[in-house]
Amino acid sequence: MNNTKRRxxxxxxxxxxxxxxxxxxxTSPFELLVAVTLSAQSTDVGVNKATDKLFPVANTPQAIWELGVEGLKQYIKTIGLYNAKAENVHKMCAILIEQHAGEVPENREALEALPGVGRKTANVVLNTAFGWPTIAVDTHIFRVSNRTKLAVGKNVDQVEQKLLKVVPKEFKVDVHHWLILHGRYTCIARKPRCGSCIIEDLCEFKDKTD
Incomplete structure (x- = not known):
């Protein structure tokens, strides 16, 4: 795909x-960090149902740490892998209190040092909470990027690096959200909704649907 078509x-x-x-x-970088950490292998809808109950009760590192692991589990037990996630979030809160004065660090290395936080989660927090031009490649973005030929790669790291290289500067902050929403609602996994797609004529996917 050429740069004119990408633009x-x-x-x-x-x-x-x-x-x-x-x-x-x-409503805060910390709430976002917790929500993204909980969203691994879970839907945003499912995470929101849990955090809509959790955050009014505890939405700071100190408050969630004081809940304890078992207390936290009661709020997130509807989410997949909630036992491991509760352990990670509780440990994360302790580190934020001890090492970062209870604040979410605007620093990739510090974020990725937190339990349960990998590169993708750090990218989301840096982008959404702090406005960095990072691109967190999940399954939706990986699929859309490869199908359209916007950025072809064999794994999420390759697609991320390709997107960072080919996406013009003025689009970089928002491209993560555009692609994930496009993959979630239009370029869906089993049968993409090509007929209602606003970029169908530009997309280079060979097996388009009617």
Whole structure:
């Protein structure tokens, strides 16, 4: 795919959704960090149902640490892998209190040192909470990037690096949200909704649906 076509694709996605946002509910960088950590192998809808109950009770590292692991589990037990996630979030809170004065660090290395936080989670937090031009490649973004030929790669790391290279600067902060939403609602896994896709004529996917 050439750069002219890439720019047109991103321009259309921007025109359709000028100010894209995550579908996770949050009101602070810490709430976002917890929500993204809980979202691994879970849906945003499922995470929101849990955090909508948790955050009014405990939405700071200190408050969640004081809940204890078992107390936290009661709020997130509807989420997949909740036992491991409760352990990680509780340990994360202790580290944030001890090493970062209870604040979420605006630093990749510090974020990735937190339990349960990998590169993708750090990318989401840096992008969504702090406005960094990072791109967190999940299954939706991986699928859309490869199908359209916007950024082809054999794994999420390759696609991330390709997107960082080919996406023009003015689109970098929002491209993560555009692609994930496009993959979630239009370019879905089993049968993409090509007929209602605003970039169908630019997409280089060979097996388009009617």
């Amino acid at each position: 047109e694709i991103l321009g259309r996605l921007q025109a359709a959704n000028p100010h894209p946002k995550t579908e996770l509910n949050y």
